[in-house]
Each structure stands twice: as C-alpha cells, then as structure tokens.
Amino acid sequence: MAVKHKVLIIEDESSIQYFMQTILESNGYDTVTASTGKEGIALINSHCPDVILLDLGLPDMDGMEILAELRKWSLIPVIVVSARGEEIDKVAALDKGADDYIMKPFGTPELLARIKVALRHSAVGGTNSQITPDSRYSVGDLVIDFAKCRVLIEGRDAELTQNEYRIVSLLGKYAGRVLTYDYIIRQLWGPNAKSDNQILRVNMANIRRKIEKRPAEPRYILTEVGIGYRMADE
Amino acid sequence: MKRASLKQAVKDLGLTAAIMTAAAAVCFVLNYVTREDTFAASVFLLGVVFTARFTNGYMYGILASLIGTFLLNWAFTEPYYILNDSILKYPVSFVISSCASLMMSMIMTRMRRESELKSIAEREKLRADLLCSVSHDVRTPVTTIAGSAAAYLDNRDVLPEETKTKLIEDIRDEAQWLARVFENILTVTRVCSGTGELNKRPEAAEEVIGEVVMNFRQIHPDIRVSTEVPGELVMVPMDVQLIKQVMKNILENAAIHGHNVTEIKIKLSCDGENVRFSFEDNGCGFSSDHLEHIFDAMIFSPEMKVTDGRRCMGIGLSLCRSVVKLHGGEISVGNGETGARLVFVLPMK
Numbered sequence: 215m216a217v218k219h220k221v222l223i224i225e226d227e228s229s230i231q232y233f234m235q236t237i238l239e240s241n242g243y244d245t246v247t248a249s250t251g252k253e254g255i256a257l258i259n260s261h262c263p264d265v266i267l268l269d270l271g272l273p274d275m276d277g278m279e280i281l282a283e284l285r286k287w288s289l290i291p292v293i294v295v296s297a298r299g300e301e302i303d304k305v306a307a308l309d310k311g312a313d314d315y316i317m318k319p320f321g322t323p324e325l326l327a328r329i330k331v332a333l334r335h336s337a338v339g340g341t342n343s344q345i346t347p348d349s350r351y352s353v354g355d356l357v358i359d360f361a362k363c364r365v366l367i368e369g370r371d372a373e374l375t376q377n378e379y380r381i382v383s384l385l386g387k388y389a390g391r392v393l394t395y396d397y398i399i400r401q402l403w404g405p406n407a408k409s410d411n412q413i414l415r416v417n418m419a420n421i422r423r424k425i426e427k428r429p430a431e432p433r434y435i436l437t438e439v440g441i442g443y444r445m446a447d448e
Numbered sequence: 449m450k451r452a453s454l455k456q457a458v459k460d461l462g463l464t465a466a467i468m469t470a471a472a473a474v475c476f477v478l479n480y481v482t483r484e485d486t487f488a489a490s491v492f493l494l495g496v497v498f499t500a501r502f503t504n505g506y507m508y509g510i511l512a513s514l515i516g517t518f519l520l521n522w523a524f525t526e527p528y529y530i531l532n533d534s535i536l537k538y539p540v541s542f543v544i545s546s547c548a549s550l551m552m553s554m555i556m557t558r559m560r561r562e563s564e565l566k567s568i569a570e571r572e573k574l575r576a577d578l579l580c581s582v583s584h585d586v587r588t589p590v591t592t593i594a595g596s597a598a599a600y601l602d603n604r605d606v607l608p609e610e611t612k613t614k615l616i617e618d619i620r621d622e623a624q625w626l627a628r629v630f631e632n633i634l635t636v637t638r639v640c641s642g643t644g645e646l647n648k649r650p651e652a653a654e655e656v657i658g659e660v661v662m663n664f665r666q667i668h669p670d671i672r673v674s675t676e677v678p679g680e681l682v683m684v685p686m687d688v689q690l691i692k693q694v695m696k697n698i699l700e701n702a703a704i705h706g707h708n709v710t711e712i713k714i715k716l717s718c719d720g721e722n723v724r725f726s727f728e729d730n731g732c733g734f735s736s737d738h739l740e741h742i743f744d745a746m747i748f749s750p751e752m753k754v755t756d757g758r759r760c761m762g763i764g765l766s767l768c769r770s771v772v773k774l775h776g777g778e779i780s781v782g783n784g785e786t787g788a789r790l791v792f793v794l795p796m797k
Contacts, residue, residue, distance in 0.1 A: 227588055229592040229596065229618040229621070230588070230591055230595065232596075232614060232615070232618065233592065233595040233596040233598075233599040233615060234595065236599040236603065236607065236611060236615065237595070237598065237599045237602070237603075240602065240603040240606065240607070297587040297588055297591075318587045318588060318591040319587060319590045319591035319594045319595070320591065320594075320595075321594070321598070322595065322598040322599070322602065
C-alpha cells in the first residue's frame with residue numbers, strides 16, 4: 215500500500231472542511247480533520263501529520279495560539295487559511311511560525327500547489343544539503359523520494375509501511391547527523407509519546423531487513439548505541 | 449435646505465418675541481403689584497437666557513438682549529416710557545446680558561453638536577461593523593461555493609454519489625446564506641444613508657407578521673410557526689421593509705442557531721402605548737456568554753464561543769437592534785420557558 219502524506223485540516227466550517235477533504239483525498243493525500251482548536255492540538259500530537267491547514271477563525275481558541283503551541287516542539291509545516299485579509303494578520307501568523315498563508319476564497323490549484331511547496335520545503339528543512347530540487351536523496355543504492363513518499367533500494371520499491379517510511383525520511387533529512395531515540399519518537403508519535411524505545415527498535419529492525427543487504431552490517435542506517443541512529447551521507 | 453432654514457428662522461424669531469414679551473408682561477405685573485422696578489433687570493436677563501436656550505445660534509440671544517435693554521430703559525426706568533440715553537448703565541447692562549446670552553448659546557450649541565456627533569458616530573460604527581462583517585460573512589460562503597464546485601468538477605468521475613450530492617447541497621445552502629447577508633447589507637445601507645429617516649407608515653402588525661411567516665415556511669417547511677394576535681387590529685407606524693427584515697433575521701437565527709428548533713411561537717400584544725412582538729423557540733436557548741456579546745456586529749472574536757461550525761449571528765441582530773432603536777423602540781434577548789426568546793417593542797405613535 216502506498217504511503218501518503220497526511221494532512222490535518224483544522225477548520226470550523228463543516229462545508230469547507232468537507233470539500234477540502236474531498237479535494238485532498240482525490241489528490242492522493244490522507245486527511246484528518248478537526249473543528250476546534252483543542253481537537254486540532256490533540257490530533258497534531260497523536261497523528262503527527264506532514265502538513266497542517268490551520269484556520270485562524272476558530273471558535274474556541276485563536277489559531278495563533280495553536281501555532282505558538284505547536285512551534286514549541288515541532289517544525290511541521292503549517293499553512294494558515296484565513297478570511298482575515300489584513301496584512302498585519304498575515305505578518306503576525308508568519309512571524310509566529312506559519313510557513314504559508316492562503317486567503318479565503320482560494321482556488322483548488324492554489325491550495326494543492328501550496329501544500330506541495332510546504333512539503334518540498336520541509337523535505338529540505340533538515341540539514342541534508344544533498345537533497346535534489348525534486349526532493350530526492352540518493353546514497354549508494356538507496357533512493358528516498360520525499361515527494362512520492364517512497365524509498366527505493368537498488369531501483370525497486372522497498373515497500374515500507376507508513377511509520378517505517380517516516381523514520382527513514384526523517385533520518386534522510388538529517389543524513390550524516392545522529393538523531394536521538396527521543397527525537398525520532400517525538401517527531402513520529404508526538405511530544406506525549408512514551409519514550410520507550412521498543413517500538414522504535416522493532417521498526418528499525420524491519421527497516422533494516424527491507425533495505426540492508428546484511429542487517430547486522432548496515433550500510434545506510436547506522437546505529438550509535440545508546441544514543442540514536444544516523445543515516446549515511448556517502 | 450433653504451426652506452427649512454427659513455422656517456427655522458421664523459420659528460426662532462417668533463420664540464424670541466414671545467419670550468421677551470412674556471418677560472415684559474411679568475415685569476408689568478410685578479410692577480403693578482409691588483410698585484417697584486428693581487427686579488426688572490433680572491427678569492429680562494432671565495428672558496435673554498431662555499431665548500438663548502431655546503433658539504438656534506447666537507443671534508437671537510443677542511437680539512433678545514437688545515430688546516431687553518431697550519424695554520428696561522423705556523418702560524421700567526424713570527422717566528417711564530421715554531428713552532433715556534444719558535445714563536451709563538445701559539450699555540453696560542446690554543453687554544452683561546449679551547454675555548449671559550452668549551454663554552448660554554455656546555453651551556446649547558455644544559450640547560447639540562455632541563448629540564449630533566454621537567448619532568453620526570453610531571451610524572459610522574454600524575457602517576464599519578457592516579464592512580467588517582461583510583468581509584467574513586461573504587468570504588466564507590464564497591469559499592465553500594467555489595471549493596465545493598471545484599471538488600465536484602475535478603473529481604466527478606471518481607466520487608461516490610453521496611459525496612457529490614453533499615457538495616452540491618453545500619453550494620445551495622451557502623448561496624441561500626449569501627442572499628440573506630446581502631439583504632441585510634442593503635437594509636443597513638438604507639438605514640445608514642442620508643439622515644437616517646425612516647419611511648414610517650401605519651401598518652397592520654398581523655399582516656406584516658403573516659407575510660414574513662409565509663416566506664419563512666417556504667424555506668423551512670419543517671419548523672412549525674404559530675402566531676397569536678390580539679382580538680382587535682393593531683396598527684403600528686413602521687418602515688415595513690425594515691421591520692420585515694428584522695423579523696426575518698429573528699426567525700432565521702432561531703432556525704440556524706437554535707439546535708433542533710422545531711417550533712417557533714410568535715406573540716403580538718399591545719398595551720395602548722406600545723406594541724410587543726415576542727418570538728420564542730424550543731431550541732437550546734442562549735448561553736450566558738453568548739448573551740453578553742449578542743448584539744456585537746463583530747462576528748468572530750475568540751471571546752464569542754459559538755459551538756457549532758456555523759458562523760455567528762453576523763450583522764443580523766445588530767441590525768435588528770439598530771432598526772428597532774430608530775423606530776424609538778427596544779429589543780431584548782434572553783431565555784424563555786422553552787428555549788430562546790427575543791422581544792422587540794415598537795411605540796404606537
């Protein structure tokens with residue numbers, strides 16, 4: 215089953231939520247929706263989406279608060295969707311950490327394009343300078359295609375699961391750098407996840423079996439025992 | 449405009465003459481009774497002050513001052529009925545009473561200006577609120593209409609039937625909402641324009657209610673509306689288009705925001721001086737923080753906790769209040785026995 219990017223839609227107008235969901239799912243995204251700020255925060259923490267569409271005019275809390283809250287622990291790209299047209303609001307949102315700002319009413323192509331841009335930027339948002347402009351990273355026989363959410367080993371699809379892909383792509387964005395167990399767990403399962411490494415180890419074991427020729431002598435994902443994992447950068 | 453100011457001028461002149469004549473009369477009477485004329489100056493001063501209070505501008509007060517001084521000299525100082533211009537005190541007395549008149553005129557002018565400014569400010573606020581509200585109230589339905597249409601058209605081959613139907617239904621609902629928003633906007637523009645004078649004519653209250661209810665039933669056939677009117681016909685002077693809009697807004701709000709409203713009771717009553725229109729539904733009523741901000745036209749603010757996705761009252765209730773106020777009436781909102789209750793009162797004159 216193909217891995218898809220997950221989009222979280224935080225929007226209180228149900229009709230807008232509905233058509234956004236329809237459009238996104240028809241364009242190959244997975245969607246999760248929330249109608250209030252509190253619900254949104256809970257879902258960010260539990261689903262760790264790849265992109266967030268945030269409406270500013272929420273009934274229970276200001277979208278800005280959510281943004282501030284989120285930016286304490288995550289760099290998940292946020293596209294602010296708003297009916298407020300004032301420049302001062304746009305600036306405030308961008309200052310608070312939004313990655314982009316789209317005004318209602320918006321066209322569908324514009325929405326889709328901005329989501330693509332946000333995802334592309336987040337792919338290169340790490341420290342790996344070898345990621346190509348079309349969002350691919352190659353090392354040895356391993357290719358990570360960030361845009362298509364695929365990992366190829368020796369030309370064929372490694373068939374990673376959702377979580378396995380997310381781990382590999384995270385390591386890929388920071389190829390050459392060690393990422394601690396805690397950091398990986400937080401990025402994948404949210405700030406409130408148990409910091410028990412077991413689930414991470416199991417996932418890594420499965421990944422190694424899919425991409426490494428010899429799981430005990432890894433070529434691509436190296437372990438720094440007691441600390442974390444590192445993806446090879448050459 | 450010239451006609452109005454001529455009319456005003458005649459009125460003011462007449463008033464001046466009347467007041468000063470009255471002052472003179474008072475002096476005569478007092479003179480006759482007490483055989484003294486020492487009070488005359490004070491009485492005339494009072495006359496001057498009254499004139500300044502009740503006329504427009506500074507001119508009439510000064511005129512009254514002149515008249516007063518003249519009368520004082522001529523009729524109330526020896527030698528009587530002769531103008532004695534050698535005595536010094538008359539110019540002085542004229543100046544003093546003119547000062548009094550000027551002071552009074554200035555106070556009056558300022559008070560009038562303040563109340564004018566206040567009503568201009570109120571109208572400006574209504575206009576500003578309207579524009580703000582238009583921005584949000586119009587963007588959202590337009591977004592839904594454009595987006596739902598795009599979602600349908602781009603994917604019509606792959607979407608399930610029920611998804612397609614829901615998208616089209618959303619378009620229809622939002623368009624209806626937009627239509628109502630525009631009606632409100634046009635009404636507000638009318639209220640805001642010119643001098644804000646209403647086109648008031650006596651109307652049969654029950655007929656106006658009848659028409660509004662009939663239209664409402666066509667849009668919301670599933671809501672039962674019952675009306676209760678007094679035995680005798682009640683005529684109320686009103687701008688019928690505006691009051692119809694007010695009632696429409698009240699009913700629509702009940703239908704949309706009431707959460708499962710299935711019944712609305714409209715009661716008309718009259719106590720000789722005022723006519724009372726009461727609307728009560730069987731919905732969930734208002735929450736107390738809702739009630740605090742209910743007349744604010746600023747429709748989305750984090751303080752306003754509307755629980756369902758639907759946008760707020762919009763400019764609807766704020767407009768209702770403005771229109772009712774312009775009619776000299778009052779509107780009040782709260783919770784009745786079965787649900788939310790809204791009452792507005794119009795004077796019968």
